[in-house]
């Protein structure tokens with residue numbers, strides 16, 4: 070009888086796409102997939118370092134597994150596993166900890182572990198992680214998250230991602246195209262390009278040092294990637310998951326505005342509307358540049374949906390600084406916010422910065438911006454009432470209802486109708 074495996078993702082869409090790929094890889098090795106709530110022979114948890122409670126969540130999940138399937142092998146991988154392997158190995162019930170370079174070698178590692186032995190750690194120095202492994206999710210076949218870039222060379226003072234995922238590296242354009250064609254052949258209509266620092270897409274680089282830097286400036290970059298993808302048949306829609314404002318060039322904005330396949334939807338991290346705080350965060354732009362980007366997008370695509378990441382309660386953020394962020398976002402023509410409350414991360418520069426903002430004030434600021442986000446979303450949606458836009462409906466029947474998104478990311482919910490499943494429908498909002 071085949072062995073069974075159940076997988077669980079904590080964190081972002083990139084993690085989600087990697088978990089999907091690990092699952093397919095294990096299926097290829099003869100494993101049968103089970104839901105995480107079911108009994109399985111092997112459980113894999115793909116962890117995140119950004120969530121506040123990675124540690125707590127991981128412990129809770131392992132306890133649940135132990136109650137349900139005490140003999141099952143428990144594997145922990147992902148960002149948290151790379152950052153704190155010893156801590157994870159010490160959690161009772163964990164059998165195998167796989168770092169950033171080893172997660173896709175899971176099948177080989179599983180052959181080496183036995184339940185009852187102390188947890189095995191397979192992890193290397195993050196500096197040595199060079200390889201890029203493409204992955205994509207295939208949960209609901211309508212919208213697929215395709216990883217085309219990994220890691221980050223930036224050094225934002227609050228962020229542990231470069232320590233967890235390593236240096237910036239990408240797939241080749243030809244390989245991305247091959248993956249997109251294969252996904253299209255399975256019937257998917259929309260692909261979301263994902264990465265850690267997606268705008269930093271560059272040629273795969275086996276070289277080191279100066280020659281490598283010279284090669285990087287040539288040919289393959291994010292703009293050439295989307296130009297090539299635009300020509301691929303079979304996929305009707307592409308979205309760009311998130312792109313740093315300093316890498317979102319005028320050429321990219323112009324290209325998207327003329328493209329039939331790249332949707333009028335951007336997600337652009339801002340993090341703070343105060344230049345002082347942006348400096349402390351070591352972000353690579355000031356708010357003027359951000360204003361310019363939004364201005365250009367809205368001039369070229371007035372109906373474009375724009376999402377913004379923002380962090381509240383960063384060390385040194387005074388009431389005035391927060392007010393400046395609020396005012397900046399309030400007057401900006403954007404559609405919604407993702408608000409994060411700052412929390413200290415071990416081994417980051419920001420964790421040593423003073424003065425820290427009391428937790429209750431951080432939470433209050435979060436509430437204020439969430440409220441603003443709600444209003445922005447209402448305003449953006451209401452402005453489209455009466456318009457007809459193209460909606461791609463998902464295949465899931467959610468208690469008799471179905472969901473879909475317009476080209477500019479307005480969510481539509483309507484009674485389930487199988488004729489619309491995975492189809493693009495002209496829809497009056």
Ligand code: SF4
Nearest residue numbers: 221223224225228230
């Ligand atoms: S750009 Fe900054 S916040 Fe984003 S992954 Fe890189 S270091 Fe982290």
